[in-house]
Amino acid sequence: MQKITEGDLVEKFPLIFQDRYASVRDSCMAFGIECGPGWYPILDVLFEKITQYCEGVLFPSPKAVQIKEKFGNLRVYMDVTTPYIDGLIWMAESITDSTCEVCGGPARLMGFEAGCLEVRCPDHSRIKAGAAGSRNAVGSVTKTIKDRPPYERRVPAYTKDGESITLLDVLNVALISYCESRKGADVKVKEVRIEDGSMLFDAEGVDEETQGIMDMAAAFWRRTSA
Numbered sequence: 421m422q423k424i425t426e427g428d429l430v431e432k433f434p435l436i437f438q439d440r441y442a443s444v445r446d447s448c449m450a451f452g453i454e455c456g457p458g459w460y461p462i463l464d465v466l467f468e469k470i471t472q473y474c475e476g477v478l479f480p481s482p483k484a485v486q487i488k489e490k491f492g493n494l495r496v497y498m499d500v501t502t503p504y505i506d507g508l509i510w511m512a513e514s515i516t517d518s519t520c521e522v523c524g525g526p527a528r529l530m531g532f533e534a535g536c537l538e539v540r541c542p543d544h545s546r547i548k549a550g551a552a553g554s555r556n557a558v559g560s561v562t563k564t565i566k567d568r569p570p571y572e573r574r575v576p577a578y579t580k581d582g583e584s585i586t587l588l589d590v591l592n593v594a595l596i597s598y599c600e601s602r603k604g605a606d607v608k609v610k611e612v613r614i615e616d617g618s619m620l621f622d623a624e625g626v627d628e629e630t631q632g633i634m635d636m637a638a639a640f641w642r643r644t645s646a
Contacts, residue, residue, distance in 0.1 A: 424460040426453050433467045435481035436498075447485065454488035456521035462494065463487065465640045466512040470505055492529050492537030493517060507632020514594040514633075515640060518586070520544055526586075574599070575609040585619075587644075588612060591637045598630060609634070618642060 430437040439447035453463070474481045482498040482505065489495070494516040496509050520527035522544040529539050532546040540546070575592040578584050591609075599605040607630045611622040619638040626634070 423457075424464050425457070426460070429453070429460060429463060429467065432464070433471060436467050436470070436484050438483050439485075448488075449484055449486065454486075455494055456489070458520045458522045458524035459489075459494050459516055461524055461643065462512050462515050462519065462640065463496075465643050466496065466508055466636065469508050469636060469639050473504060473508075489521060492539050503628040504632040507629040507634075508636045509632075510598065510629070511591070511594050511633040511636035511640075514590055514597075515587075515637075517593070518590060572596070574607060576612055579612045579614055581614065583614065585612075585641065587637055587641050591634070594633055594637075595630065598633065602629075605630075617645075 430440050437449065439449040440452065442450050444450040453460070471481065473479070479502060480500070482500045485497040485499050487494075487496050494513045496512065498505065498509070501509070516539055517529060518527060519525075519539065520541040521539050523541060525541045525543075527539050527541040527544075529537055530545055530547060531537055534546075538546065573592050574595045575588050577588060577592075579588075595607050595609070599607055605625065605627070607623060607625040607627075609621050609623040613620045613622070619641045621634050621638070623630075623634065
């Protein structure tokens with residue numbers, strides 16, 4: 421994947437980053453994007469989808485209020501949103517659960533000696549060699565869904581043609597989390613297809629926000645598989 425800088429994002433999405441050079445008294449965006457470059461491609465896809473959506477429905481482009489890492493994961497705050505934009509952001513933040521903040525490679529949520537959490541690959545983890553095996557070390561942790569059996573799925577683990585795609589596991593966790601947080605929500609993806617380079621879903625119980633979640637997953641998959 422092509423390397424993306426903060427400057428690239430600011431130049432490409434001027435309406436979203438209109439407060440990038442504001443005073444620190446007026447906007448947290450004065451501090452820039454407060455996360456590592458490994459997550460910039462995720463932000464690129466997210467803001468591209470938000471821009472396309474706003475142009476399509478004639479909704480004024482929201483501006484970023486703050487973009488940062490918090491508790492090991494990406495957090496994106498906008499001044500105004502819609503349920504669909506919220507869904508895009510939900511999935512973008514979920515993708516960082518397994519994406520190295522430094523290089524963008526496969527990673528996991530871990531703890532390090534300062535008592536903080538990070539999503540890093542082994543090459544960029546700040547856990548010292550051998551520390552993970554210590555009884556007193558913070559050790560490694562993985563994101564779990566409380567009170568949910570590990571075999572439960574709202575998204576098939578494989579595409580219709582039997583292809584295993586890691587992103588489907590991320591989408592599965594995102595939809596489980598969404599349904600747990602929204603009383604009465606019951607979204608299930610019955611089938612995942614790859615057609616003409618696009619990821620398509622046959623799903624039920626979809627609302628505007630979960631449509632955003634699935635569209636972000638499909639857009640990120642297309643970008644990374646190109």
